[in-house]
Amino acid sequence: MTGSPAAQHQLDLVPDALLAGRAADGDTAAFEALARRHGPLMRATARRLTGSLADADDVVQETLVQAWKQLDSLRDPAAVKGWLLRIVGSRSIDYLRKRRNHADLDDAENHVDQHTRPRPEDPEGNALSSSRVEALKAALAALPEEQRRCWVLKEFNDQSYEEIALTLNISPDSVRGRLARARITLARRMEEWR
Amino acid sequence: MNYPRDTLECGHSLAELSAYLDTGQIADPAHLDSCPECQAGLASLRKLSALGSELLSSDVADAGSGSDDWMQSILDNLRLELRPGRSIPLQSVHPDDTLWETEGSISALIRSVVDAHPGTAAGKCRLHGDVTTPGTLITVEVEIAVVYGHSMEERADQLREELARTLATHTELAIEAINITVTDVLEEQP
Incomplete structure (x- = not known):
């Protein structure tokens, strides 16, 4: 049922809604095209949320399994990207809860940002901007976990307060409060750093 | 949740300004325009949000491309x-045999016909009518995307003919439309 390479290439050009409709019909090639299209964003979000490279890839995989099973329940196929990211969000939070019970298994090798260094393709002009990004990473890592989750779900996944509240199982008011705390702390750090 | 600072x-x-950035709502919007302190607060939050977008772009770049091995190995694991x-x-030659095909295989067939046309891709397709009872009249609905520049009516006519031919050859459905x-x-x- 997988398309020919030519058809696959063609699928890379078509909009999300069409791919989601085909995938809901059972077209695995269309589903894989969606996965490839949004995979990097899903992986990036999962890495920021879980803080672990290995967990992030497990989260992406579980998200895709769940998405394939539930695709026909997606009412607006054009909204598939946000829907995938919401699954990534709740899966990542599940992983954090699980991991808290196995803190001894924490593997430092796998930590996001452990090996980050300025990327060689960064032109000179971007050096300042990329070092500000590095400073933001550090400031983000120092936030209380609950605040960091709210911030990532908002800024990376573009979720509403209500959606974040559902994902984290807290009230929308708590989301508003934690997000504000996170932003105030981060903004201050960044101003100090400047 | 009140912090004097x-x-x-x-x-x-x-905190009010942070919520204002997300929802556009605040008790007295007119005040914002005239208050230098609120302006400075908003500017600082907006700068942070712009930096957040830069972090996101940088993280997405670090995550690699969706056509790289990491994604392929995830896809291979999905099964x-x-x-x-x-x-x-389906009718069978021997009365004791029960033969059937799946709706999924027919939508795959329809997609392959549509996809084989240059500049055309199939979307959703539906078989309306009770396909489980032989002889029931069936209406096929197919959504398609066409690359700009192709005549849509002509393309739709061609596809309709070709689909009718293919479905007649490969299935026993009584296609009404x-x-x-x-x-x-x-x-x-x-």
Whole structure:
């Protein structure tokens, strides 16, 4: 049922809604095209949320399994990207809860940002901007976990307060409060750093 | 949740400004335009949000491309279950045999016909009518996307004919109508 390479290439050009409709019909090639299209964003979000490279890839995989099973329940196929990211969000939070019970298994090798260094393709002009990004990473890592989750779900996944509240199982008011705390702390750090 | 340091001298808090950035709502919007403190607070939050977008871009770049090995190995692990849909009975030569094909295999057939046309891709397709009872009249609905520049009516007519031929050859469905809807016009990739 997988398309020919030519058809696959063609699928890379078509909009999300069409791919989601085909995938809901059972077209695995269309589903894989969606996965490839949004995979990097899903992986990036999962890495920021879980803080672990290995967990992030497990989260992406579980998200895709769940998405394939539930695709026909997606009412607006054009909204598939946000829907995938919401699954990534709740899966990542599940992983954090699980991991808290196995803190001894924490593997430092796998930590996001452990090996980050300025990327060689960064032109000179971007050096300042990329070092500000590095400073933001550090400031983000120092936030209380609950605040960091709210911030990532908002800024990376573009979720509403209500959606974040559902994902984290807290009230929308708590989301508003934690997000504000996170932003105030981060903004201050960044101003100090400047 | 009140922190004295976050309340500006004008009485507004940074938390209110943070919520304003997300929802566009604040008790007295007119105040924002005239209050230098609120302006400075908003500017600082906006700068942070812009930096957040830079972090996101940098993280997405670090995550690699979706056509890289990491994604392929995730996809290889998925083992997606097929969605067969309804079972469509087929006539058999021996009365004791029960033969059938799946709705999923027919939508795959329809997609392959549509996809084989240059500049055309299939979207959703539906078989309306009780396909499980032989002889029932069936209406086929297919959504398609066409690359800009192809004549849509001509393309739809061609496809309708070809689909009718293919379905007659490969299935025993009694097709009453084939409705093709162009849902998207695609830009040709440079």
